[in-house]
Amino acid sequence: MKSKKWGMMLLAGVLAVSGVFGLTGENQVQAAASIKAEVRKVSVSGRTYTVQTVKIPKGTKAALGLAGGKVGQTQSFASIVKNSKATASINGAFFNSYGGPTDPYGTLISKGEVVHTGYYGTSIGFKKDGTALMDTLRVKIRGTVTSKPDKNGKSRTQSWYATFVNRTPDAGQNVVLMYNSMRGMNVGFSGGTAVTVRKGKVVKKAANKNAAIPKDGYVLVYHGSEQNSVNRFAVGSTVEMNLAYEDAKEKTIPWNEVVTSVGAGPRLVKDGKVSLDAKGEGFNDPKILTASGARSGIAIMPDGSVLLATVNGATMKQWAQVMQKLGAKQAMNLDGGASSALYANGRMLTGAGRLLSNTLVFGQGVSME
Numbered sequence: 001m002k003s004k005k006w007g008m009m010l011l012a013g014v015l016a017v018s019g020v021f022g023l024t025g026e027n028q029v030q031a032a033a034s035i036k037a038e039v040r041k042v043s044v045s046g047r048t049y050t051v052q053t054v055k056i057p058k059g060t061k062a063a064l065g066l067a068g069g070k071v072g073q074t075q076s077f078a079s080i081v082k083n084s085k086a087t088a089s090i091n092g093a094f095f096n097s098y099g100g101p102t103d104p105y106g107t108l109i110s111k112g113e114v115v116h117t118g119y120y121g122t123s124i125g126f127k128k129d130g131t132a133l134m135d136t137l138r139v140k141i142r143g144t145v146t147s148k149p150d151k152n153g154k155s156r157t158q159s160w161y162a163t164f165v166n167r168t169p170d171a172g173q174n175v176v177l178m179y180n181s182m183r184g185m186n187v188g189f190s191g192g193t194a195v196t197v198r199k200g201k202v203v204k205k206a207a208n209k210n211a212a213i214p215k216d217g218y219v220l221v222y223h224g225s226e227q228n229s230v231n232r233f234a235v236g237s238t239v240e241m242n243l244a245y246e247d248a249k250e251k252t253i254p255w256n257e258v259v260t261s262v263g264a265g266p267r268l269v270k271d272g273k274v275s276l277d278a279k280g281e282g283f284n285d286p287k288i289l290t291a292s293g294a295r296s297g298i299a300i301m302p303d304g305s306v307l308l309a310t311v312n313g314a315t316m317k318q319w320a321q322v323m324q325k326l327g328a329k330q331a332m333n334l335d336g337g338a339s340s341a342l343y344a345n346g347r348m349l350t351g352a353g354r355l356l357s358n359t360l361v362f363g364q365g366v367s368m369e
Helices: 002-018 026-034 078-082 224-232 316-325
Strands: 036-044 047-056 060-065 089-090 109-110 112-115 122-127 132-135 138-146 155-163 175-179 188-200 201-209 217-223 238-246 259-265 266-269 293-300 306-314 328-333 342-344 345-350 358-362
Touching: 036 316, 047 089, 047 316, 047 342, 047 345, 060 078, 060 259, 078 089, 078 342, 078 358, 089 293, 089 306, 112 345, 122 328, 132 293, 132 328, 138 293, 155 175, 155 224, 175 224, 188 224, 201 238, 217 224, 217 266, 259 328, 266 293, 266 316, 293 316, 306 316, 306 342
Parallel strands: none
Antiparallel strands: 036 047, 047 306, 060 358, 089 342, 089 358, 109 112, 109 259, 122 132, 122 259, 138 155, 138 238, 175 217, 188 201, 188 217, 266 328, 293 306, 293 328, 342 345
């Protein structure tokens, strides 16, 4: 019965994609005309693969499509596409689809705001003008907290950091977590100590009982042994936060202007050559390392356009070779298997086999701000 109900939900989502999106006007017509879907045949290692591809012209608007518009939820691929008013879309970062909180794993940036952090793999990012970047993005979140002046007019400034953004901690995990409005109205769990910051000021510090997230601020939850550090915060203290964008080697990278980003991986192609080091990027799952399966990927082409692609029955090595043969200058793997999904110009090219957490969406109708 559960399987039947889930299947009906997916079917309803697919039907929704074929329906009216509310996209009107010359811009939407032009977007549909310029985004091209094509089935390509690619031969590597003595085998020919049928690849579904969608070419996205350079400069096309790119945004993050989140299930329910929040981090940590799931929804049918078709519904995410419809709600995003996308002309084209592909599934994005890996997420927990096997029980427990349906949190993503990779780094996600939406409308210029970091809405989830991950510390492995490769990310693709887009600036407002549609320029695409690809790197081993690692976001470091640091800040300071300054106490109110004492009776002698003196105050104390101390540092703080956050380990993850908008993620549910594991039981007993010693971490500091930051939650912003893209998580929803509440952090989604109880435990640890919550520090609520609004407009740069600490307004509350208390045991976390599914703390409310302010629209004009964020919540820091100190979990496990990290609660020993929460005393540096007091109601009325001034809090500042800084983000640093670095690669896996802790070198600063120019991602400050990126407004949309999805982290997955591993990297498949770098500067036109196959470049695959899944273990080096932090992957240990045999589904990534050795097995063959359904794959999704994204590439930056030599002319600056973007190529979305899906394929069935490929190992990661074969997938890298396929992407190179498709002409990619830079390419990376996205979540695959039952998550593999691709849509363009009103047609479902690859249907997802499960509800999804996040996608990349493209077209004049999507919102980047």
